[in-house]
Amino acid sequence: MTSALRSLEQIPVSRLKGVGAAMSDKLAKLGLETVQDLLFHLPLRYQDRTRIKPIGQLRPGDEAVIQGTLVSCDLVMGRRRSLRCRLRDATGQVSLRFFHFSAAQKNALKPGLELRCFGEARPGPGGLELYHPEYREIAQEAPEPTEQRLTPIYPLTEGVTQGRLRNLCAQALELQVQQCGLREWLPEALQQRFSLMPLNEAVTYLHHPPVDADLHQLSEERHPAQRRLAFEELLAHHLSLLRLRQQQRSQGAPALNAKGELEQRFLAQLPFALTKAQQRVYQEVGKDLASPAPMLRLVQGDVGSGKTVVAALAALQAVENGYQAAVMAPTEILAEQHFSNFRAWLEPLGLTVDWLAGKLKGRKRSEALARIAGGESPVVVGTHALFQEEVKFHRLGLVVVDEQHRFGVHQRLALREKGEAGGGQPHQLIMTATPIPRTLTMSAYADLDCSIIDELPPGRTPVNTVLIADQRRDDVVERVRAACQQGRQAYWVCTLIEESEALQCQAAEATAEHLAEQLKGLRIGLVHGRMKAAEKAAVMAAFKGHELDLLVATTVIEVGVDVPNASLMIIENPERLGLAQLHQLRGRVGRGSVASHCVLMYQNPLSQQGRERLRVMRETNDGFRIAEKDLEIRGPGEVLGTRQTGMMQFKVADLERDADLLTRVKAVAQELAEDTPRVDAIIRRWLGRGERYAQV
Incomplete structure (x- = not known):
């Protein structure tokens, strides 16, 4: 790949196998231009694909590897055509649903095939369904082993698949070994004083955690490897703020x-x-x-x-x-x-x-x-x-x-x-x-x-928030019908655990389709992140003008238009969103003088933390109390995390979660402030060309 030793921040991604001009452009959308960028492009989470789960044990919301025999494959004609396959093992059966499929794919999926699939189980009209699962044919006479380590799930962009990104990150890790690793910019004495894990060790661990890794600690982002990177990234931002203040004056x-x-x-x-x-x-x-x-x-x-x-x-x-x-x-x-x-x-x-x-x-x-x-x-x-x-x-x-x-x-x-x-x-x-x-x-x-x-004007009606389990979905649909028949309008917000925007949009499309069947006579609109800005604006304007009764949307409406007549919001799977984002979404209703309601329709079983966070939403409409509570619970609230608000664009750190590091970061920033070459290198590593943001 490269002969002479060069620093990893100088090696462009185009030097990796399989990266031509088109792929380089796609990676650039994710901010991935060098091998170092890839090493710092960390997984959002990890999947355990090391075990096969019996179909009979699947529950809504489960992500699992399943294996079974195809018993049927049918074209289903609804508002949108889909391909539905039934997969059976000794314990039960489940549907695999494809909205986007080719003739070749349809012809290849024949009853009698043994398939291994991975996906998320969701409730469908006839039982559990996996939308667009990953699948491959398994030879019955020679069973294949499952994965040997945890599978990383990376943030994606259009045209870059998980498989491709995993391959590129693996190549970057090989180069990291060949090129003697990433340069350590934190003085050794300082690393020892704060018990910080070596940088290269931390990066390798986070891309390829062993099977026995503490998944809970990783998902909470409290693992020493994550804390090591968060520390250096917070330091880079703090050093840039010190510079900003000097320039500002x-x-x-x-x-x-x-x-x-x-x-x-x-x-x-x-x-x-x-x-x-x-x-x-x-x-x-x-x-x-x-x-x-x-x-x-x-x-x-x-x-x-x-x-x-x-x-x-x-x-x-x-x-x-x-x-x-x-x-x-x-x-x-x-x-x-x-x-x-x-x-x-x-x-x-x-x-x-x-x-x-x-x-x-x-x-x-x-x-x-x-x-x-x-x-x-x-x-x-x-x-x-x-x-x-x-x-x-x-x-x-x-x-x-x-x-x-x-x-x-x-x-x-x-x-x-x-x-x-x-x-x-x-x-x-x-x-x-x-x-x-x-x-x-x-x-x-x-x-x-x-x-x-920190005070709301008089006359604003607080939103009444209720928690309802997904099993009572039909009651919720009736509630929407009743509100719209009274001349009110409603939002239905779809969230999905998979980070891919394409799948989120498919889920919203499928939801809009199901609701259209159940709520005949209501005018239903759809808004999601893959629509063109003009299309989105037209649908939102139609909703504002009361040409639509119900708006089905992904979380793109979080910061949106003021529709005083919208008095009901349904949020599916609210346990998957941060409290700050839930609060923002809820703020779309309660903007008129009529009593407004927000229904949080959650999936059972709720974790203790999930229950606690939804309880906070039910009890208060005060955004600052919610933010403080989020900090206290240490949930994945991400009040300031990149994926939700990105006030400062962080790759790894989270100001809320890593607040306890800030005092140490401040002290270290003061110590290093005069060491210009070191400060330049740390800021460049984490803020790249975006360091001009320090002048904003």
Whole structure:
């Protein structure tokens, strides 16, 4: 593969067997460009394929290896065609269901074949089913052995299978041995002082844990090998924050003094009074804006706590000083919501609010760009279209970013640079509805000042949350029918344990199909992650316009549109989601004045931890209490984990789970701060080219 010794961060993935230009592009989507990247691309979890489970012992939600004889294979014609095969062993039978299949595959699956399959058992119309299981034919006269070690399950992207990724990681591990391993950047004395496992040993263990590995410890991500990598990654982020603070102090920003006239007129026309929490947070923001040092403030507030009003007040302070404010949201739906709010609030004050999104084309677009560049539009609301090179601001003084974790590093940086033409940089106000435990804001966001709106406006109805076992699914379906017949709308959220987006989408499609059969007469829409943005937006707009009664979706609706008429949400398998994500999803209902309900439809048996976490959801609607509880339970809540919010994109560490490492990390960062070559190497290893994020 390579002769001369080169460091693993310099060897491109294209040097591995089976990686051509097309595969390189696909791997790049996962951030895998070098052999070192592959070594740090750790499994999400592990499957035990070392034993064959009798079909009769399968329970819903089980992932298992089964083996049996095919007894039938039929085409089933429904809203979507599928291939259903029945597999039988001495203890029982199960269906294998394929929505995507070729004629060759259909012809090859003949009754009498002995198959070994792996998949997740799910309830179907006629008993348990495995959707798209992995399978292979087994010769009856020469039984094949099962796997000899735990099978890693890696995060994937379109066009890269688990098998292919396992093969590439195995090649990377071989190279790791040949090239004398990854370079240790932590001084040996420091490793001993904190009892840290050697880096190369930790990486090898996590890709190939032995059969007797403690699966519970690995799934909780508390294994010494995981902690070793988390420690170094947290250190890299902390070192980059120290750098950020130094850079931040050296740059100026316009001092936007509060004049108060627009603010008073704005508050007088609002149909409600600000809560005490909103007043307090706006005072903190206003004080920052008046300073000649750039504001970098994070405002946290639960769904519906009124963060947007605070953002509008900040925008008015910039406008009164002759500057522009840009408000950016991650989706067109969310941006449109902000646009209609800002327009309703600011146009009566004589201020033009402009709109910029990908779908704005032709003359309208040119006119908007001219108004923004000429300063006629003091406030601009939009999506990532605001970053485009052709967008020129007259005098940008404030950038408001909603749900900032949904934007790429370079996008946020590009917007900030648009304000630098005047010599300083714009102030930044970052808003999130993802509650972050108070215990973490101090250490994890050392570079940001944090404000919390910890009070809901009067008149918001708390959502009533109920727990119902999956066996009562028919009752839940009837509940949906009753709500929709009364003129209300409902969400049905599908979650799946498999990390593949393709399978999640198939599960949502199958669910929509089953519900359409059960709920004839209701208008049902479907939204999932593999749909084009325009398709998703059209379905969401139809739901908002009450052209649909029921929206079946994957968790893509977590941050979404405001539909006050939606008063019921069903979440399937809620035990598989983090508390923070459940709380975000639940925030889609209860936005009107009518009583709203969230039904958590779980699979039995629930683990002790699963039961405890769902109980918290039932007992409180306070996002901060939920975040604190998540931290306390140490569940896989991932309040700040990459896969859910990714405020700082972590590969291994989790700020919530690894909070106990932060004090040691801080101390080590201070010790190493002056050792520039070592600091550079640690930051480069973990943040790569993304280290520019440290300037965001």
